[in-house]
Amino acid sequence: MNQIFEIAYANLLSPMVLFFLIGIIAVLVNSDLKVPTAFYTGYTMIILFTIGIKGGIELRNVSFFEMLPAIIAAVFLSIAMLFIAFILVRKIWKFSVEESWAISAHYGSVSAVTFIAGLAFLDKIEMSYESYMSAILVIMEGPAIILAIIFYKIYIQKQGKETDNPNASLKHVVKEAFFGKSIFLLLGGIFIGFVAHADGLLLIRPLFGDLFYGILCIFLLHMGMIATQSLKQLEKLTPYSFLFAFLLPFIGGSLGIFIGQFIGLSLGGAFILAVLTGSASYIAAPAAIAQAIPNANSGIYLGSALGLTLPFNLIIGIPYYYWFATFYY
Template sequence: MELIYEIAYTNLLSPMILFFLIGIVAVIVNSDLKVPGAFYTGYTMIILLTIGIKGGVELRNVTLMDMLPTIITSIVLSIIMFGIAFITVKGLFKFSLTDSFAISAHYGSVSAVTFIAGIAFLEKVGVYYEAYMSAILVIMEGPAIILAIVLYKVFTQKQNGADENPDASLKHVIKEAFFGKSIFLLLGGIFIGYVAHTDGLVQIRPLFGDLFYGILCIFLLHMGMVATQSIRQLKNVKPTSFLFAFILPVVGGTLGVLAGYFIGLSLGGAVVLAFLTGSASYIAAPAAVGQAIPEANSGVYIGSALGLTLPFNLIVGIPYFYWLASVVYPV
């Protein structure tokens, strides 16, 4: 129990979480605080590129065979979480079939913000993790989104006898899932980190390194505001209908820790896999789902992923996943 309190204390008093909480408070008290749109776009690009570059540098030290068990496991976990999410929201919480597909796409995918905050926590407590996990972040983004939309299209074609959404082609869906702006920036950063010479990387370190955590804090301030605003937009919905937004992260994170242990990841690597498996996408998934499943209620899937699951993971999930791994792994 003492370990739980110590981990929670370390996490809650980190500057990133405090900035996130300030963003929440700003909306609750109706502050006129706003983050300019252009500024938000700029620091989002810097954050994603920085994570990609760091991962690309580390990829120089590993082979595909080293990563293969983690790659396979991550894809399987994405599909499993899609299935668990679908059964949970459709069977237990009685959402419509359309909304269930949309929600499951988000919870089978991953959140880059949770990943970033999680690795910052691990670095703060001095825990090693396999740095190629940023590549796993990219890999886990798309499978559940593709699966949800394919199943949705099969279902609607059976019901209607024809495809009523020709613009929502599978080709477009794949493009959004794997080459949307967040994934494209991560892939671009990985490429730069992998092929750029060391002297060149040193030259860009002030922006894509030294300033990273300061920029991340401002980003999380903004995310706290956006998350709280998304909750406010959920109207005429019973609070108990969204308990899945807290259940699924715990289930996913637990599976991530156990899977990481099983395939031989370090304690930190298993925790990072838990960050990914227990998170929900609110960037790539909404872009693809909004195009391919327009009948789904965007307030439900964005509100739950961004307004509920993200804050839960930042405040509760991250320390829980680390505590669980500390229990599972031998001392």
């Protein structure tokens, strides 16, 4: 058990986690620190493009059939976490149907930043992993969001509450979930990395490679600020109301290890699958859910996914997933 505390301590001192903590502190002390919106949009694009480009380069050496078990596992885990999350927040935490489906969509989807932090952890300890995991990230983004909205629409139709909002139509939601900013940039990056000439990729490496972790640290600084601001809006809710934000990562991470080992992934690959399954979306899911389930309290699903689950994974989840993977393997 001492190993997990040693890993957690080492991870806590990583620059990414420290930048996130500084963002939290900035809000708590009412600092006037701000990140310009245009800058935020720019470095979000760089981060997502870089993940995709790296994955596309690695996909050149992988066949579809080699990836197929992981693809099936990814879809299964995404859907499984959707229903596990819904049952927990609806039956145990007694959230409304609207908020239960909204929360579940976030926990069935995945976080690109948590994924990057997991890769950085493996790079630090020099452990290899399957090269196609960036593609698995993309695959796990959309299914839970779409299913959550479909089930919510079935519910409101039965209740006679159908809305006339065109942005809440299933067609619009599918477009948002599968071709919204985050997934589109990831897919675009994968395409570029897969088809571009090696000489051309070297020319863009300074921005989409060498500067990546520095930009990511600024992004996490901003995320720490947004997460804390989201939580401050939920002062009326008790701490018990958000225990699911810590329980679901444990469940998802453990399932990811079990399934990863079952389909034959390496230790590093199973760890990354656990990181993905234990994470929660705060980019793709909020964009789709805000339009499709407008009555759900955005503070609850964004506050839990971004304000609680993200820092939990950065500080505790990642060390736990690695410890559990080494223990199970």
